[in-house]
Amino acid sequence: MDGLARFAPTRIALEATDDAHLAERYAAYRAGTTALAVSEREQIGLRLAKRLGLPRVYAVDHKLDMDMARVMKAAQESGNRAFLAQFQQVMVELEAFQARQATMTVGQILLEMNDPARLRRDGNLYLQLARVRGTGAFDGADVLAGWYQRNFRIFANLIQIVESPSDRVLVMFGAGHAPILRELVESSPDLRLVEPADYLTKQGGEARP
Numbered sequence: 001m002d003g004l005a006r007f008a009p010t011r012i013a014l015e016a017t018d019d020a021h022l023a024e025r026y027a028a029y030r031a032g033t034t035a036l037a038v039s040e041r042e043q044i045g046l047r048l049a050k051r052l053g054l055p056r057v058y059a060v061d062h063k064l065d066m067d068m069a070r071v072m073k074a075a076q077e078s079g080n081r082a083f084l085a086q087f088q089q090v091m092v093e094l095e096a097f098q099a100r101q102a103t104m105t106v107g108q109i110l111l112e113m114n115d116p117a118r119l120r121r122d123g124n125l126y127l128q129l130a131r132v133r134g135t136g137a138f139d140g141a142d143v144l145a146g147w148y149q150r151n152f153r154i155f156a157n158l159i160q161i162v163e164s165p166s167d168r169v170l171v172m173f174g175a176g177h178a179p180i181l182r183e184l185v186e187s188s189p190d191l192r193l194v195e196p197a198d199y200l201t202k203q204g205g206e207a208r209p
Helices: 002-007 019-031 040-052 068-078 081-103 106-113 116-131 139-160 175-186
Strands: 011-014 169-172
Touching: 002 040, 011 040, 019 040, 040 169, 068 081, 068 139, 081 116, 116 139, 116 175, 139 175
Parallel strands: 011 169
Antiparallel strands: none
């Protein structure tokens, strides 16, 4: 938390769709009338916003279903062994990472999840959805297009909360969104991407989750 506080964000954007509900939760937490839920959105997002004295937090998500069941069904029916093997390997690595989190600080977890090499690899997995086809249907490509559409809409929401060149926006989303959102920020001439590693250290001093 100390590392994120050093970034001194003026806006905190969270993976939430209901701005009114988020505002209600934040107001109740600031007033001391409710406890934080067990989620990164509240334990980190709301806690940090209160610590910094921010008047509000922002819900910038836009929900669109991602029909992975359709992709997996098409991959199995078409015998796409390359995709299925890669997907299975990623699931094994994810389970191993989740097991290791019990021995890691929050700062260490955030550092690993935001490592550029890891994000590129995870982003490439999403791109592999495009190779999955059923009979006469572009199952993987269609699902991937919907995933990009969701992230484009998230970015459209995100850019609306930037009001001045001095704003510093902390964006808290699931790691799967990061590769696309990072690319959109880096391609914007009026925005600058700040790496979390610039404010977090592996040795940490961060509390455990």
